[in-house]
Amino acid sequence: GKFRDGLEKTRNSFSERVNDLVARYRKVDEEFFEELEEVLIGADVGFTTVMELIDALKMEVKRRNIQDTKEVHSVISEKLVEIYQGEDDASPRLNLEEGRLNVILMVGVNGVGKTTTIGKLANRLKNEGKSVLLAAGDTFRAGAIEQLEVWGERVGVDVIKQGAGSDPAAVMYDAVQAAKARKVDVLLCDTAGRLQNKVNLMKELEKVKRVIEREIPGAPHEVLLVLDATTGQNAMLQAKQFSQATSVTGIVLTKLDGTAKGGIVLAIRNELSIPVKLVGLGEKVDDLQQFDAEQYVYGLFA
Numbered sequence: 001g002k003f004r005d006g007l008e009k010t011r012n013s014f015s016e017r018v019n020d021l022v023a024r025y026r027k028v029d030e031e032f033f034e035e036l037e038e039v040l041i042g043a044d045v046g047f048t049t050v051m052e053l054i055d056a057l058k059m060e061v062k063r064r065n066i067q068d069t070k071e072v073h074s075v076i077s078e079k080l081v082e083i084y085q086g087e088d089d090a091s092p093r094l095n096l097e098e099g100r101l102n103v104i105l106m107v108g109v110n111g112v113g114k115t116t117t118i119g120k121l122a123n124r125l126k127n128e129g130k131s132v133l134l135a136a137g138d139t140f141r142a143g144a145i146e147q148l149e150v151w152g153e154r155v156g157v158d159v160i161k162q163g164a165g166s167d168p169a170a171v172m173y174d175a176v177q178a179a180k181a182r183k184v185d186v187l188l189c190d191t192a193g194r195l196q197n198k199v200n201l202m203k204e205l206e207k208v209k210r211v212i213e214r215e216i217p218g219a220p221h222e223v224l225l226v227l228d229a230t231t232g233q234n235a236m237l238q239a240k241q242f243s244q245a246t247s248v249t250g251i252v253l254t255k256l257d258g259t260a261k262g263g264i265v266l267a268i269r270n271e272l273s274i275p276v277k278l279v280g281l282g283e284k285v286d287d288l289q290q291f292d293a294e295q296y297v298y299g300l301f302a
């Protein structure tokens with residue numbers, strides 16, 4: 001399905017390299033594992049996961065007395081699924097409850113796909129039967145409000161906004177009041193993502209968050225950080241910066257379809273301990289999927 005299609009680039013590149021390895025080595029030995037390690041790291045899988053995986057592979061190869069490198073391929077996906085099994089982040093759900101106003105704050109730098117993700121997520125929630133309202137909290141980037149309105153129209157969801165350059169905290173206050181009055185299920189809040197002034201950006205996020213916290217005890221129920229999978233280590237760095245500044249509860253990894261380095265999902269999970277909750281697998285409105293470890297791993301290797 002969607003997962004498999006979205007991971008095509010990663011899968012092809014990975015398969016090509018593993019097939020090449022298998023053809024060159026034939027017999028499983030230490031050098032084979034060393035090269036396999038490099039292939040995995042090259043796919044942005046992340047050092048810790050690669051080590052964990054290679055150890056598990058070596059043990060399994062020994063246990064089953066596997067000598068032919070051709071047999072290793074399937075063992076890789078088995079072991080990766082095992083690493084995830086029993087973990088509570090194998091398929092983490094959004095923290096949404098019926099009977100309350102749920103607030104989701106979307107954060108991330110410009111260009112990662114934040115607006116698109118908000119549109120897709122609004123559509124997804126609507127299809128689940130929830131009423132949704134959008135808050136145009138990026139008052140800084142030219143065109144951000146209009147872009148959100150376009151998405152709002154496309155998926156049939158209202159947008160609460162003020163003029164460009166207005167105080168985002170004031171927009172949030174308005175949006176929360178509107179959401180309460182209309183008794184909506186989910187308020188989805190856009191925020192600014194300018195990188196030019198990191199300190200101000202983080203301060204602004206905190207201010208926006210405080211307004212929400214004050215108006216709705218327990219909110220925001222999710223702070224989702226949107227990261228672009230094609231940016232590799234840069235995405236990792238952004239994740240570190242945002243999680244230092246604010247309590248990020250989940251990651252949305254966009255553009256997985258646009259990279260051959262889809263292993264970054266595993267690196268994020270291992271190095272940041274923030275669950276990947278949603279993944280973007282294309283530009284269309286239904287190209288947003290709930291993350292699922294098993295589907296992901298099979299999409300990568302199978």
Ligand code: GDP
Nearest residue numbers: 110111112113114115116254255280281282283
């Ligand atoms: P923002 O600046 O973070 O709000 O980014 P946008 O939402 O405007 O997205 C930037 C570009 O990335 C647009 O061209 C989107 O169509 C594209 N985009 C967003 N998500 C995905 C995705 O999952 N896959 C692909 N291929 N493109 C995406």
